Amino acid sequence: MRRLTILLLWACLFGLGAGCSEDVVEKSKINVPHVDTGVDANGWARIPAGSFYKGIHLHVTEIDNDFEMMVTPVTNQQYADYLNKAVAAGSVKMVDGAITGYYPGDEFHAYKHEFEIKAGDKAHVTLNEPGLRIRYEGERFSVQSGFENHPMVMVSWYGAKAYCNSHGWRLPTENEWEKAARGKDERAYPWGDEIPRNQANFYSSRDPYEKIFGKMGGSTPVGYYNGQKHDGYQTLDGRSPYGLYDMAGNVWQWTGDDYPYMHYRWMRGGSHANYDYDVCVWSRNSAGPEHYGVGVGFRCARDVSTDKVAER
Numbered sequence: 290m291r292r293l294t295i296l297l298l299w300a301c302l303f304g305l306g307a308g309c310s311e312d313v314v315e316k317s318k319i320n321v322p323h324v325d326t327g328v329d330a331n332g333w334a335r336i337p338a339g340s341f342y343k344g345i346h347l348h349v350t351e352i353d354n355d356f357e358m359m360v361t362p363v364t365n366q367q368y369a370d371y372l373n374k375a376v377a378a379g380s381v382k383m384v385d386g387a388i389t390g391y392y393p394g395d396e397f398h399a400y401k402h403e404f405e406i407k408a409g410d411k412a413h414v415t416l417n418e419p420g421l422r423i424r425y426e427g428e429r430f431s432v433q434s435g436f437e438n439h440p441m442v443m444v445s446w447y448g449a450k451a452y453c454n455s456h457g458w459r460l461p462t463e464n465e466w467e468k469a470a471r472g473k474d475e476r477a478y479p480w481g482d483e484i485p486r487n488q489a490n491f492y493s494s495r496d497p498y499e500k501i502f503g504k505m506g507g508s509t510p511v512g513y514y515n516g517q518k519h520d521g522y523q524t525l526d527g528r529s530p531y532g533l534y535d536m537a538g539n540v541w542q543w544t545g546d547d548y549p550y551m552h553y554r555w556m557r558g559g560s561h562a563n564y565d566y567d568v569c570v571w572s573r574n575s576a577g578p579e580h581y582g583v584g585v586g587f588r589c590a591r592d593v594s595t596d597k598v599a600e601r
Contacts, residue, residue: 328512413448460545472530560584
């Protein structure tokens with residue numbers, strides 16, 4: 290518990306919004322009603338090659354190849370299903386209450402503020418942590434009731450990468466993530482330049498989950514902001530130009546870039562604990578690959594084969 294407290298304090302100080310809400314941790318055992326948003330968490334969207342405007346200063350940036358990204362972040366149920374298969378296959382293992390897996394290490398240059406990441410087993414998910422919605426009981430992984438289609442959180446960069454790699458996919462690059470969120474124009478949010486409270490899950494957005502977890506809220510089911518009414522709460526459609534949900538708010542999302550001369554990994558999109566200006570398409574944050582929190586998740590990307598591109 291001491292390690293979690295340190296991590297949560299660190300997240301608050303550096304603005305991750307990854308787990309600063311005491312309400313989220315204290316109420317982590319509460320079951321919530323299951324809400325079927327009608328959005329397929331197994332869906333993919335194609336993002337075409339070409340230029341887009343990157344960052345707040347609108348630098349023209351090029352994407353060389355078509356690619357696909359998951360329509361939603363990876364859900365708790367998807368990750369639990371993966372763990373059941375991965376543990377049985379021996380590709381990951383349980384050690385002292387944590388799911389671990391081998392990582393080959395990073396090239397190290399002893400650069401200022403760079404930490405050496407050596408080859409070896411790295412923690413993917415630490416079990417029995419407040420905020421984790423996955424349970425291990427009876428030699429099986431299952432999901433806390435009501436959270437099956439909420440985004441998987443409390444997962445390190447190693448754990449996110451391992452999930453994607455196990456399916457033959459990968460984490461998206463920052464450039465891919467931002468183009469998928471923004472499209473080809475200069476918009477600040479996936480849907481435009483304004484952010485009504487009922488278009489995304491961000492700080493004090495007043496969605497029903499804030500009644501349970503407080504103003505910093507908790508996660509909402511993936512695809513929750515789709516223009517439908519859920520238990521009396523009317524949402525606006527928060528999709529990006531390419532049809533991706535939850536690209537602003539809900540949970541930060543790990544990206545796959547491993548930049549030289551640093552050990553940090555980068556996240557995009559903001560979370561339920563961030564203000565509106567921190568869930569813009571250019572918002573980014575960083576942490577060591579071992580970091581995890583109640584506001585940090587991920588989605589996967591994959592390359593499009595040359596045969597599929599030729600068929601367009």
